[in-house]
Amino acid sequence: MQKDLKSYFEETEGTGIMATADAAGNVNAAVYARPHVLEDGSVAMIMRDRLTRKNLLENPKASFLFMEKGPGYKGCRLYLTRTGEESDVEKIRSMKRRCPTTDADPDNTDLYLVTFRVDKTLPLIGAGDGK
Helix, strand or coil, X not given: CCCCXXXXXXXXXXXXXXXXXXXXXXXXXXEECCCEECCCCCEEEEEECCHHHXXXXXXXXXXXXXXXXXXXXXXXXXXXXXXXXXXXXXXXXXXXXXXXXXXXXXXXXXXXXXXXXXXXXXXXXXXXXXX
16 A cells, blocks of 8 residues: 555545455455554554454454545555453444444443454555565
């Protein structure tokens, strides 16, 4: 990528898709917001206790596809390995980029901050240099 991941995800709007698989190889894809890029270069995603998180507990490998808002096919693909998670409500709340939810958990207590090592970054289209 031309920009570093931290500035890229802070400055670029778009749609993200997280793909995971369970221990048996059954796949799932879900819409996710832009990841938070941490100081050490790892990324973090705020997740509910649903299928994506369940799959990551069984199989730590994931792929995140990000398509930039606008014409054409611009974006990136991140190949990830889950390295941990935490459920500190205040930390998660401070990292959220949008308004609090109005669903069944208005206090956002059923959330996890899941961290990943970035194993490889590729452009949205093409092979790229495979960093």
